[in-house]
Each structure stands twice: as C-alpha cells, then as structure tokens.
Amino acid sequence: MDEKLAALVEAMPRLLDGISVTVQLTVLGGLAAFALSVALGLAATHPSKAARIPARIIIEFFRGTSLVVQLFWLFYVMPLLGVDMHPLVVGVLALGLNYGAYGAEVVRGSINSVATGQWEATTALSMGSFQRMRRVIFPQAWALMIPSLNNLLIHLMKGTAIVSFITIADFTYHLDQLKRVTDTVFSYGVIGLLSYFVIALILTFIMNALERRAKRRLGQGITLKSVLSPAPATATPGGGA
Amino acid sequence: MIEFRDIEKSYGDHLVLHELNFSVAKGDRVTLIGPSGSGKTTILRLVMTLEEATDGYIFIDGQPLTHEERGGKRVARSKKDQKDIRKRIGMVFQQFNLFPNMSVLENIIEAPVHVLGQSKAEATTRAMELLEKVGLADKAEQHPTSLSGGQQQRVAIARALALDPEILLLDEVTSALDPEIVGEVLGILRNIAETTDITMLIVTHEMQFARDVSNRVLMFDGGKIVEEAPPSVMFSDPKHQRTKDFLHAVLGDAEGTIGTH
Amino acid sequence: MISITTALDWNWDTTWDVLPTLLSTFLKVTLLVTVLSTLIAALLGLVIAMTLRLAPKPIAVTVKWIANFIRMTPIVVQLLFAYYAFLSLDGITIGILIFGIHYSTYMSEVYRAGIDAVPQGQWEATTALSMSTRRTWTAVIIPQALRATIPALGNYAVSMFKDTPFLLVIGVVEMVNAGLIFGGNTYRYIEPLTLVGIIFLLASYPTSLLIGRLEKRLAFNT
Known part of the structure; x- marks a missing residue:
C-alpha cells in the first residue's frame, strides 16, 4: 500500500493536470452545448417552418450520429478539408454539438410545458414574441429544464473520458499512466472512478442550487432532500453516456 | 365598439359558434350566459385574438380585428395591425x-x-x-x-x-375561487363598473352579479344567441323555454328568477 | 451531391471497399452488444428497482448509492477497469456486461417511475384481496408498471447503441474502430468515418421514431 501511495504522490501533479483538462472540457463543452441547446430549442418551438425545419434536421443529425463518430470525424476529416483545430477545440466542439442537440430537445420540451394560461396572458397584455419569451416563458421553462440539463451535463462529463483517443491528456489518460506503476483496481477503480464521482456530485450540487434559485423565483418551494439527492429528478431517456 | 359579423367557429367537425351577429356599444356591460359548451368563452377568446374565427369578421370601433374583407376575400390582417388593436383590450382569466x-x-x-x-x-x-x-x-x-x-x-x-383598456373581457373570473371569497372579487368589479366607462364583456355563472353590473344579457345555446334582454327582464321574465330551463337549473329556485336589490 | 463529394475528395472505390467490413462489424459487434446489454440492463434494472422498494432500508440505501456511483462515472473508465481487472474475459464480453450494468442503473429509474405511477388504489386492492407480496408484484404491479416503461427502455437501448463506440478503448473492433483501422492502413478517413455516422443515423433515427409512436399509442390507451 505504501508503494501505491508513494506512486500516487509522485503522479499527483500530472493527475491534477488531467483533472483540470477534464473539468475544462466539461465546463467549456457544457457552455457550448447550452448555447446550442437554447438556440436550437428556440428555433424548434418557433411558429415559422423556416426556423423549425433546419433546427429539427440539425438536432436529429447530431443526436443520431453518435458522439464518438463526431469526435473522430472532426479530428481526422476536418484537417483534410483544410480546417486544423487544436484537439481541445475538437473535443469542446464535438461535446457541444452532440449534447447541444440533446439539450435542444430539453429546451423545446420545457418551453412547450409552460402552462397555456401563461402564453394567453402575454397575448392579453399585448406582449411581443421576444418580450414574451425573454420575460415570461423562458424564466419559467428554465426552472423546468435544469434537472434534465444536469443529467446531460453528467453525460457530457462522462463523455469527456474518450478524448485521450484524440491525443488529449485528460484525467483518464493519466490514470493509464498511474496503472502502469500501481495496479488496475487502485488507478481506475479507487482513484479514477471515485474522482469522477466527486466531480459529478459537485456538478449536481451546483445545478441543484441553480434549480433551487430558479424555483424560488417562481415562488415554489424545494426540499433539502431533493437538493442533496444525486439521483436524476426525471429520467431523460435518449442521453448518451 | 365591438361588432361580430357572421362569425363561425368550429373545431374540426364540431361547430361552436354559428352565424353569430351582434354588437356591443361603447360603455355596454354585456353578460353572456348559457350552458357550458355553448360558446360563450370562445367569444371572449376570439376578441382577445387567443383564437381565430373560422369565418366572419370582428370589428373594434369599425376596424377589423384579425381578418378583413379585401376584394371579396377574407384575408388576415398583419400581426402589427392586430397588435395595435389588441392593446385596447384587456382580459381577466378564470385561472x-x-x-x-x-x-x-x-x-x-x-x-x-x-x-x-x-x-x-x-x-x-x-x-x-x-x-x-x-x-x-x-x-x-x-x-x-x-x-x-x-x-x-x-x-x-x-x-x-x-x-x-377600452374593453375588458371577464372570463368566469370567480369560477376557480372558493365560494366565500367570490364576493371580494365581484365587489371590486362592481366598483370598476360604477366608476369607469370601460366596455365589458362578461362570462359568469354569478347571476346576481350579472344582474347588478350588466345592462344587457345574452343567452347562448348551441353556438347561437337564443335570447337577449336587459337583466331585469331576462332574470324575471325570460321568454324562451331554453332560457327558463337554464336559469331554473343554475338558480335552483321554483321560478327560475332572482330578486332585485 | 456531386459537388460535395468532390470537395470532400470522396472516393467511391474506397467506399465499396470499406462498407462490407463496417456492415459486418455492425451486425457482429454493435448490434450483438446492444441487444445482449439491453437484456441485462432491463432485467438488472428491474431487480434494482424492486430492491430499492422492498429491501430493508440499509440495503436499499447501499444499492441506491452503488447505482448512483455507476451512473455518474464514465463508462469508458468502467470498461478499462473491468477489462484489466478480469483479464480472462474478452473485450466483447466485458463490453456486454459493463454496458448492461451501466444502463441498468438508468433503467431502474424508469421502472421506479413506472412503479410509482401505479395508482395507490391498486395496492389497496391487493391488500383487500389478501394477495401475497409475490402475486401483488407479478400479477398486478409489474404488468402495469412495465407498459408505461417500454418506450423509455427503448430510448435507453438506442442511446446504448450510440455509445457502443466507447468499446474501442478496450480494443474491441466495433464500427468506429473498424473505420479507424481502415483509415490507418489506407490513409482514407473520410469514407469510413462518414459511413459509420450514416449507419448510426439510419439505424437510430427510425427506431426513435417508432418508439415515439409507440409512446403516443400507449399514452392513449391508458
């Protein structure tokens, strides 16, 4: 055991570098995915077909073609088309596109779930469509979408573990290095899975806090139990792991 | 102030309003009564542009609301024009x-x-x-x-x-409330009716309120107006059998009438 | 289409060279793993859901946290862990087991929601009829819960299908890996990787549509 600990201490700076890369990919990929989710989700609920149809095609395309395929396609094929990107950019882009397409469905569904009476009240008050979305519908949809977006964020974080295959030295890459000087159970099992689990719990904690804030703004209470629970509030079928 | 001309409204095969023609003058307080499903609420929703008529026209102060006749055809007005008129209308919802x-x-x-x-x-x-x-x-x-x-x-x-608003639409505003607090809401509406000259179109099951506030009552059944009268006449001496039956059912007393205050 | 293929420097000879390999790995690996893992996940998920409901609290809580742990950690690391920890098993077997276990934690949530959705009156009726726990579950609760869960289980099967390329981290030659190997040998990546994407899209999109329709029909009939 002492040998393992010594190896761990020695590998610690590189493992922390790896965790930093994993967290960067998660945060940047998450932000890119969120921006795309909102843009595509709004387009998919737009009354005009000219906005809806392209949005649907993009959503179905990036949901249907698998994250790993998109990652390798961007990594191997884009340079052949004259677009050379840093691997980190490729990683963020693939994560953003794939999970953004899933997120768009969450945004669309949440917008459609806002009570009809709320839409009617905005008409009765003569609000314009932009004002209606920005000031009434989206703030309410936001509270509805956070639990599902959290599930997607966890999926995205788990998805980052593949990026060492496009030459990024993330946490999983350094776990492999650690395995060479210790063993499988210690590196992947104890250090690896536990660290990822802690990252996921921290992300969930942050998202739960956001949800609590959003619900408070709508005058809805939320229990302490639901804040601390890591289980998804709603099952979101269709998210990649 | 508001004019309905040949309004038709159907959902699929289900005809909700049929050949509806009536006008509301400025300052009128019109109460629409009738059994549920008779199309009363639909009329308010048409005025608020929450729904569009299948055929016919609605005019606000002579201006077409959602559709106008151009070259013998029924064409939708621009969203901007609709919005400009809509600003003059307010609505209070059941929920x-x-x-x-x-x-x-x-x-x-x-x-x-x-x-x-x-x-x-x-x-x-x-x-x-x-x-x-x-x-x-x-x-x-x-x-x-x-x-x-x-x-x-x-x-x-x-x-x-x-x-x-110049026009206020009240859509069953007390139906979602507990009986003991209906009074406080109706009191406020009475006060508004007395102190302003807002044109009101009211759908309600509160017959006493309808009697106190409105100057005209329209009885609807099957998407049509079956009877129209001032409240004093409508509630004490309805002419049409459908109106008598309806008032009898909602008021529950032998004569199907309510007293005056 | 021609202009796009020209811009991509698309080579049809390469396309016909690689397509049979991709289709055969699709059938022999991707589909095989998806189907078997789905079966494991569906069964194990039910076991987890029932344990959470029926087992004594300490056991239920322990199972819940293990399930959370598996659900919230990367399948890639789980695959690597299991692959090196059980060297006697080959990659595909490890893949089937890990995918099955990983997704069972999701499916247990679906079952849980389905069980919760069975009306309280049904439970009360089984008590009034003095039904055994076993009969209550097998004859009343599970049949009703299952109906509503089928579309969600189907959706997870589709997402598992799209996750199968993760298997390449333990050296399994599934479609993406087959494409990459072909690319490494021939320096042609456009055709294999694009084809793999198209195959995924062609297989998953219609399935999702079917599941969506099934969902609507089941919703109407309840």
Whole structure:
C-alpha cells in the first residue's frame, strides 16, 4: 500500500493536470452545448417552418450520429478539408454539438410545458414574441429544464473520458499512466472512478442550487432532500453516456 | 365598439359558434350566459385574438380585428395591425395566469413598461393606485404564489386595468375561487363598473352579479344567441323555454328568477 | 451531391471497399452488444428497482448509492477497469456486461417511475384481496408498471447503441474502430468515418421514431 501511495504522490501533479483538462472540457463543452441547446430549442418551438425545419434536421443529425463518430470525424476529416483545430477545440466542439442537440430537445420540451394560461396572458397584455419569451416563458421553462440539463451535463462529463483517443491528456489518460506503476483496481477503480464521482456530485450540487434559485423565483418551494439527492429528478431517456 | 359579423367557429367537425351577429356599444356591460359548451368563452377568446374565427369578421370601433374583407376575400390582417388593436383590450382569466417569475408589482408594470413604453416610475405609481383600488397595496413586493386565489384574481384585475383598456373581457373570473371569497372579487368589479366607462364583456355563472353590473344579457345555446334582454327582464321574465330551463337549473329556485336589490 | 463529394475528395472505390467490413462489424459487434446489454440492463434494472422498494432500508440505501456511483462515472473508465481487472474475459464480453450494468442503473429509474405511477388504489386492492407480496408484484404491479416503461427502455437501448463506440478503448473492433483501422492502413478517413455516422443515423433515427409512436399509442390507451 505504501508503494501505491508513494506512486500516487509522485503522479499527483500530472493527475491534477488531467483533472483540470477534464473539468475544462466539461465546463467549456457544457457552455457550448447550452448555447446550442437554447438556440436550437428556440428555433424548434418557433411558429415559422423556416426556423423549425433546419433546427429539427440539425438536432436529429447530431443526436443520431453518435458522439464518438463526431469526435473522430472532426479530428481526422476536418484537417483534410483544410480546417486544423487544436484537439481541445475538437473535443469542446464535438461535446457541444452532440449534447447541444440533446439539450435542444430539453429546451423545446420545457418551453412547450409552460402552462397555456401563461402564453394567453402575454397575448392579453399585448406582449411581443421576444418580450414574451425573454420575460415570461423562458424564466419559467428554465426552472423546468435544469434537472434534465444536469443529467446531460453528467453525460457530457462522462463523455469527456474518450478524448485521450484524440491525443488529449485528460484525467483518464493519466490514470493509464498511474496503472502502469500501481495496479488496475487502485488507478481506475479507487482513484479514477471515485474522482469522477466527486466531480459529478459537485456538478449536481451546483445545478441543484441553480434549480433551487430558479424555483424560488417562481415562488415554489424545494426540499433539502431533493437538493442533496444525486439521483436524476426525471429520467431523460435518449442521453448518451 | 365591438361588432361580430357572421362569425363561425368550429373545431374540426364540431361547430361552436354559428352565424353569430351582434354588437356591443361603447360603455355596454354585456353578460353572456348559457350552458357550458355553448360558446360563450370562445367569444371572449376570439376578441382577445387567443383564437381565430373560422369565418366572419370582428370589428373594434369599425376596424377589423384579425381578418378583413379585401376584394371579396377574407384575408388576415398583419400581426402589427392586430397588435395595435389588441392593446385596447384587456382580459381577466378564470385561472388568473399571473406570471410566477415576477412579483405582484412586476406583473402589473410589465405591459405598461414593455408594451406601452411608459417609464418604470410612471407605471409603478399607476400600479400602486390600482393595487390600492383592489385592496392589495401592501402585497406589491410579494410573490403571486404566496397570495390566496381571491388575492391573485384581484392582482390580475389590476394587471388588466394597467393597460387602460377600452374593453375588458371577464372570463368566469370567480369560477376557480372558493365560494366565500367570490364576493371580494365581484365587489371590486362592481366598483370598476360604477366608476369607469370601460366596455365589458362578461362570462359568469354569478347571476346576481350579472344582474347588478350588466345592462344587457345574452343567452347562448348551441353556438347561437337564443335570447337577449336587459337583466331585469331576462332574470324575471325570460321568454324562451331554453332560457327558463337554464336559469331554473343554475338558480335552483321554483321560478327560475332572482330578486332585485 | 456531386459537388460535395468532390470537395470532400470522396472516393467511391474506397467506399465499396470499406462498407462490407463496417456492415459486418455492425451486425457482429454493435448490434450483438446492444441487444445482449439491453437484456441485462432491463432485467438488472428491474431487480434494482424492486430492491430499492422492498429491501430493508440499509440495503436499499447501499444499492441506491452503488447505482448512483455507476451512473455518474464514465463508462469508458468502467470498461478499462473491468477489462484489466478480469483479464480472462474478452473485450466483447466485458463490453456486454459493463454496458448492461451501466444502463441498468438508468433503467431502474424508469421502472421506479413506472412503479410509482401505479395508482395507490391498486395496492389497496391487493391488500383487500389478501394477495401475497409475490402475486401483488407479478400479477398486478409489474404488468402495469412495465407498459408505461417500454418506450423509455427503448430510448435507453438506442442511446446504448450510440455509445457502443466507447468499446474501442478496450480494443474491441466495433464500427468506429473498424473505420479507424481502415483509415490507418489506407490513409482514407473520410469514407469510413462518414459511413459509420450514416449507419448510426439510419439505424437510430427510425427506431426513435417508432418508439415515439409507440409512446403516443400507449399514452392513449391508458
């Protein structure tokens, strides 16, 4: 055991570098995915077909073609088309596109779930469509979408573990290095899975806090139990792991 | 003020309104009564442009609301034109429909500030007057969800009035309320009816209120007006058998009439 | 189409060279793993859901946290862990087991929601009829819960299908890996990787549509 600990201490700076890369990919990929989710989700609920149809095609395309395929396609094929990107950019882009397409469905569904009476009240008050979305519908949809977006964020974080295959030295890459000087159970099992689990719990904690804030703004209470629970509030079928 | 001309409304095969023709003069308080499914609420929703008629025209002060006749064809008006007319109309809903992401005050000043372009200070002053009027000035900073149903509906009334509408549509505004708080909401509406000249189109099951507030009552059945009379006549001496049956059913007394105050 | 293929420097000979390999790995690996893992996940998920409901609290809580742990950690690391920890098993077997276990934690949530959705009156009726726990579950609760869960289980099967390329981290030659190997040998990546994407899209999109329709029909019939 002492040998393992010594190896761990020695590998610690590189493992922390790896965790930093994993967290960067998660945060940047998450932000890119969120921006795309909102843009595509709004387009998919737009009354005009000219906005809806392209949005649907993009959503179905990036949901249907698998994250790993998109990652390798961007990594191997884009340079052949004259677009050379840093691997980190490729990683963020693939994560953003794939999970953004899933997120768009969450945004669309949440917008459609806002009570009809709320839409009617905005008409009765003569609000314009932009004002209606920005000031009434989206703030309410936001509270509805956070639990599902959290599930997607966890999926995205788990998805980052593949990026060492496009030459990024993330946490999983350094776990492999650690395995060479210790063993499988210690590196992947104890250090690896536990660290990822802690990252996921921290992300969930942050998202739960956001949800609590959003619900408070709508005058809805939320229990302490639901804040601390890591289980998804709603099952979101269709998210990649 | 409001004119319905040959209005037809159907959902698929189901005809809700048929060849509807009637006018409402400025300052009129018209109550629509009739069994549920008779199309009363649909009429309010058509005026608020929440739904579109299948055929026919609605005019507000002579201006077509959603559709106009051009070259013998029924064509939709531009969204902008519709919006301009819509600003003159306010509506209070059965389920209040207050925005839960805004405080009471924010609910009321939302449209004045962002639709009419009033300054926040100006809108707030007016909103506080309205809250005073509905007896909720002390709740301005509260969340709508922390209020009782009756209080929420009073806020919704203030919100509708904040746009200074010429026409106010009241869609079963007391139906979602507990019986003991219906009175407080109706009291406020009575007060508005007495102190303003807003044209009102009312759908309600509160016959006493209809009698006190309105100057005309229209009885609907099967998407048609079966009888029209001033409330004093309608409630004491209805002519049509359908009206008699309906009033008998909702009032539950032997004569199917209500007394005057 | 021609202009796009020209811009991509698309080579049809390469396309016909690689397509049979991709289709055969699709059938022999991707589909095989998806189907078997789905079966494991569906069964194990039910076991987890029932344990959470029926087992004594300490056991239920422990199972819940293990399930959370598996659900919230990367399948890639789980695959690597299991692959090196059980060297006697080959990659595909490890893949089937890990995918099955990983997704069972999701499916247990679906079952849980389905069980919760069975009306209280049904439970009360089984008590009134003095039905055994076993009969209550097998004759009343599970049949009703299952109906509503089928579309969600189907959706997870589709997402598992799209996750199968993760298997390449333990050296399994599934479609993406087959494409990459072909690319490494021929320096042609456009055709294999694009084809793999198209195959995924062609297989998953219609399935999702079917599940959506099934969902609507089941919703109407209840």
